[in-house]
Amino acid sequence: MINLTINGEQHELDVPDNMPLLWALRDVVGMKGTKFGCGIAQCGACTVHVDGVAMRSCVTPVSAARGEITTIEAMAEDPVGSQVQQAWLDLGVAQCGYCQGGQIMTATALLKKNPEPDTQEVIDAMSGNLCRCGTYNRILAAVERAAGKGDKA
Amino acid sequence: MSRSDDTVLLANVSRRGLLKGLVGGSALVLAARWDLALGNEEAQYGAGAMPGGWVDNPNVFIHIDTDGTVTIINNRAEMGQGIRTSLVMVAADELGADWDRVRAEQAEGNQEKYGNQNTDGSRSMRHWYDPMRRAASAARQMLEQAAANEWDVPVHEVKAGIHKVTHPASGRELGFGDLAEAARSLEVPGRETLILKSDSELRFIGKETGLVNGELTADHPKAIDGKDIVTGKAVFGADIDLEDTLYAVVARPPVYGATVKSVNDSDALKVPGVRKVIRIEGAAQPAAFNPLGGVAVVADNTWAAMEGRRALKIEWDNEPAGDNAGYSSDPYRATLEKAAQSPGKVIRQSGDVDAALKNADKRVAATYYMPHMAQAPMEPPVAVVRISEGKAEAWAPVQHPGAARQGIAGLLDMDPENVTVHQTLLGGGFGRKSKPDFVAEAAVVAKEFEGRPIKLQWSREDDIQHAFFHAVSVDHLEASLDGEGKATGWLHRTLSPSIASLFAPDPKHKGAFELGMGFNTMPFSIPSIRLENPPAPAHVRIGWFRSVYNLPHAWAIQSFAHEMAVAAGKDHRDYVLELLGPGRKVNNLTLGDSWNYGEDPDLYPIDTGRMRRVIERATEEAGWGRKMEKGRGLGLAFHHSFVAYTAIVFDVEVADNGEVIIHRADIAFDCGPQANPERIRSQMEGSCVMGIGIALQNEISFKDGVAEQSNFDRYLLPRMPNAPKVVRVHLIDNPGDAMGGVGEPGLPPVAPALCNAIYAATGKRIRRLPVGDQLS
Numbered sequence: 001m002i003n004l005t006i007n008g009e010q011h012e013l014d015v016p017d018n019m020p021l022l023w024a025l026r027d028v029v030g031m032k033g034t035k036f037g038c039g040i041a042q043c044g045a046c047t048v049h050v051d052g053v054a055m056r057s058c059v060t061p062v063s064a065a066r067g068e069i070t071t072i073e074a075m076a077e078d079p080v081g082s083q084v085q086q087a088w089l090d091l092g093v094a095q096c097g098y099c100q101g102g103q104i105m106t107a108t109a110l111l112k113k114n115p116e117p118d119t120q121e122v123i124d125a126m127s128g129n130l131c132r133c134g135t136y137n138r139i140l141a142a143v144e145r146a147a148g149k150g151d152k153a
Numbered sequence: 154m155s156r157s158d159d160t161v162l163l164a165n166v167s168r169r170g171l172l173k174g175l176v177g178g179s180a181l182v183l184a185a186r187w188d189l190a191l192g193n194e195e196a197q198y199g200a201g202a203m204p205g206g207w208v209d210n211p212n213v214f215i216h217i218d219t220d221g222t223v224t225i226i227n228n229r230a231e232m233g234q235g236i237r238t239s240l241v242m243v244a245a246d247e248l249g250a251d252w253d254r255v256r257a258e259q260a261e262g263n264q265e266k267y268g269n270q271n272t273d274g275s276r277s278m279r280h281w282y283d284p285m286r287r288a289a290s291a292a293r294q295m296l297e298q299a300a301a302n303e304w305d306v307p308v309h310e311v312k313a314g315i316h317k318v319t320h321p322a323s324g325r326e327l328g329f330g331d332l333a334e335a336a337r338s339l340e341v342p343g344r345e346t347l348i349l350k351s352d353s354e355l356r357f358i359g360k361e362t363g364l365v366n367g368e369l370t371a372d373h374p375k376a377i378d379g380k381d382i383v384t385g386k387a388v389f390g391a392d393i394d395l396e397d398t399l400y401a402v403v404a405r406p407p408v409y410g411a412t413v414k415s416v417n418d419s420d421a422l423k424v425p426g427v428r429k430v431i432r433i434e435g436a437a438q439p440a441a442f443n444p445l446g447g448v449a450v451v452a453d454n455t456w457a458a459m460e461g462r463r464a465l466k467i468e469w470d471n472e473p474a475g476d477n478a479g480y481s482s483d484p485y486r487a488t489l490e491k492a493a494q495s496p497g498k499v500i501r502q503s504g505d506v507d508a509a510l511k512n513a514d515k516r517v518a519a520t521y522y523m524p525h526m527a528q529a530p531m532e533p534p535v536a537v538v539r540i541s542e543g544k545a546e547a548w549a550p551v552q553h554p555g556a557a558r559q560g561i562a563g564l565l566d567m568d569p570e571n572v573t574v575h576q577t578l579l580g581g582g583f584g585r586k587s588k589p590d591f592v593a594e595a596a597v598v599a600k601e602f603e604g605r606p607i608k609l610q611w612s613r614e615d616d617i618q619h620a621f622f623h624a625v626s627v628d629h630l631e632a633s634l635d636g637e638g639k640a641t642g643w644l645h646r647t648l649s650p651s652i653a654s655l656f657a658p659d660p661k662h663k664g665a666f667e668l669g670m671g672f673n674t675m676p677f678s679i680p681s682i683r684l685e686n687p688p689a690p691a692h693v694r695i696g697w698f699r700s701v702y703n704l705p706h707a708w709a710i711q712s713f714a715h716e717m718a719v720a721a722g723k724d725h726r727d728y729v730l731e732l733l734g735p736g737r738k739v740n741n742l743t744l745g746d747s748w749n750y751g752e753d754p755d756l757y758p759i760d761t762g763r764m765r766r767v768i769e770r771a772t773e774e775a776g777w778g779r780k781m782e783k784g785r786g787l788g789l790a791f792h793h794s795f796v797a798y799t800a801i802v803f804d805v806e807v808a809d810n811g812e813v814i815i816h817r818a819d820i821a822f823d824c825g826p827q828a829n830p831e832r833i834r835s836q837m838e839g840s841c842v843m844g845i846g847i848a849l850q851n852e853i854s855f856k857d858g859v860a861e862q863s864n865f866d867r868y869l870l871p872r873m874p875n876a877p878k879v880v881r882v883h884l885i886d887n888p889g890d891a892m893g894g895v896g897e898p899g900l901p902p903v904a905p906a907l908c909n910a911i912y913a914a915t916g917k918r919i920r921r922l923p924v925g926d927q928l929s
Contacts, residue, residue: 020458095835096582123873131892132581134838134839
C-alpha cells in the first residue's frame, strides 16, 4: 500500500512502487487533469507540484512522491495558481488546451519561488513544457501578467 | 465580418421543416428533426458538395431551455482552432443570445443529422458560417413569432433583443426562456424569408477583441472551454471515465505491412494487473485507416498494460511488408534527387521551357528536400470503446467521427446505425486524428471484453513511430533569366509519395488534391513554364499533416524565387511582385488544377492582387529594406492555400555558434471575411511556431523500414526559446471576398521565410530541412 497526500487529502493506493505518479493519479485515483504526453519527462504535460516543486509525474514513481502532491485541480484554490489561471483566460492563451495544465503548474511553481522573474527567467523555467499548438508567446505574456498581478495582490 | 449589403436576404432555397416538440421535461424546444435537411445534392463545390453537406435547421443546432439557457450544438472537432467558441459565437450573435447564458454541446458523429463533420481542410468556418447564421436567424424569428402570438400583435411590431423579445409600442417583453415552449410548436421559417442581422447589429462577429499584437483590447466572448482547460476539467479522449474500464496498449509491427510471426506472452501475463494478451490482425496494404495489427495487452490500468507490453517477446515477420523493410531515408533521398534530374509526368506546360533555359543569360537551379514529419499532437491517440448487445459506443478525440463510425462498423461487421461515436475535445489534431485507426483498434479489443469499456492508449513512441507521416519530398527547380534578370522560363519537378497510397495500389504520382496544393497553382507570370511530377513510391503510411503538400511546395517555390532574385541582383520583394505581375484573378482550371480546395473557381479564384497585398503589408510592417547589422537579416515568403493568402517576414539573427534567434515575425493574412479575429490571430501565431519547428527541427528518418525517432528526445519540437521574441499578425480587412480557411494557410510560408532570412543573415542557403546543425 502506498500513501499519498494529494491536494490535502490522504489516499491509500494498492499499486506497485514503481508505478509513475501520473498513472496513479489518472487511472487509480481518477484525477484526469494531469496529462500524459511523452512518458520520459520531455514535454511537461504531466507536471504536478511535490512540496511546491514542479515535478514530472510521468517519471516519478509513487514510492518517491513523498510529500504534499498538488495538481492542476487544486490551482483554483491557490492564490498564485488562480492568478496564473486568470492571466491565461485574459490573454486567450490556450488553443487545444491539452498541455496548458502542465504549463500552469510550471508557471505557478516559478512564481511561488520567484514572484518577479525577468523575461529570460520565465523562458528558462517554461522551456521544458511543450505546446504543439505553439502558444508560447501568449504563455510568456500570461506569466508576466500573473507576476504583475502578484505585485498588486 | 461585414457584408456589402446591410440586409441579406437568402437565396431562394425552399426546404421547409416542421418543428416537432420534445415531449415532457423542461428542455424545450428547438429540438426535433427536419426531414432530410441535407445540403444541396446538385452542388459541385463548397459545403454542399461535401459528404453530408450542410444543415441549417435550428432544431438540430439550437436548444433553448425554459430557464433561458441556450445550448448550441457544435458539429466540428475542436482541436485548438477554437471552433467551439467561434462557431457557437456566430450562432449566438445572430440569435441575440447573452453569451453568459450560452453553452456548447458537442454533436455525436452523425452526418445525416448534422451535415459534414470531417474537420479538416480548414473548412469549418467557411462551410458553416452561413448555415449557422441561418439556423440562428430562423430560431430568432420563431421566438419573435411566439412573442407576437402571446401578445396578439403583428410580428413586425416585435423585436428580438439580447436574450429577450420586446414589443416597443406597449413596453412588454419576454425572455427567450419564457418563449421557448411556445416557439417549439411553430413552423421553421423558410430560408427565403430569413433576414440576417446587419453588421451594426452584431456584437461578436468580425470584432477585434482580446490580445492584439501584445495589447489587450476589448473583452472577447469567453472561450467556451477556457475555464475547464485552465482548471484541468476539460475532457479530452483519455479523460473519459467509465466504470469497469480496462486499459490496453498495442505492440505494432515496426515496419509498415509486417505481421506477428510469434509471440511469447508468458512474462507479460505475470505482470500484476495484466488480464489478457490478444493478437490483432492487421490490414493488408494499403491499410487505409485500419489497424496495423500486432499484440494488445489488456490490464487494470495503463501502466500495467505498458509494463506487460514491455515484457512481450515478439518475432515480427517482415515478409508481407515487401520492400518497406528496406526503406531507409538516405538512399531514398538520393533516389528521388536522381529522378528529379529526368523529365517526369507533365502537369502543366506553357511556352517552351527548354528553349528558354537554352537561351538564358543566366540559369538558376536548385533541389530542395523536406523530410517525413509526425504530427505529434500533445495528446497521443487514444480511444474508449464499449461493445455490448450488438451495439458499439466510442468516445474519442477524432477529427472525423463519421469515419470512426464507419471504421468500427466495417471492422466488426456491424450496421453503422448500431455504432455511436462521441467526440471529445482533441488535444491537438494536425491531421493525425483525421485517421481513426486508433478507434478501430480499441473496438477490436473491446470485442473481446463484451460490456466493458476498453481505453486504448497510444504512447508517444507509438504515436511517432506509427504516424501517418507527412510525405518526404524532393523538389527540383530551374529558371532562366534574361539580361535584366527577368524570368523567362520556370521548370519545377516535384516528387513525393502520395496519400492515395493509403487507399489503393501505390499510384507513385501525386493526385489532383496534392498537386493543387501550391504546385500547379503557382501563380507567377512567366512566359515559359513546365511542371512535372516524376514518380515516388510510398514505403510508410503517408497522411495529412497540417497544410499537407503545401509545405514542400511553398518551401521549394518560395526559396527558389529568392534564389532567382539573388541571381538577378534584385530586391526579393520587388522581384516577386514582378513575378506575380499586376493583380489579376486566375481561374485555377486554367492552371491545370481541378481541385481548388473543393471551392467554386468563380468565388475563389487565385487572386494575385490579394497576394501582392499581403506581401506589401508584411514587408511594410517589418520595415523591409532597413539596414541590418551583421549576422542579422530579413526573409520573406508568401503562399496561397486553403483559399487564403499569407505572407511572412522574419527578422533573424544567426549567432556564431549557429543558433537561430528570431527577433520578430510579421505575418499578413487575408482570409476574406473574419468571423472571429481573436482566434485567427491565435492560429497565425501558432502556425508561426509550428513552422519554425518544420524549418529548424522536425525530421522523421527511416532505417530498414523503422522510424529512427520515437519521442521528444530525438523528434525535436519548438520550445519557448525557439519562438520569435515578437509575433505581429496583420489581418487584411477584406469583407468583400469569399471566406477562406484559417487553420492551415499560416503554416506553409514559415519555413521558406525563415530560411530566406537565414540566407540574408549569413549568405548560407538552406536546401535541406530541417536546418538542424547546418549552421554550426
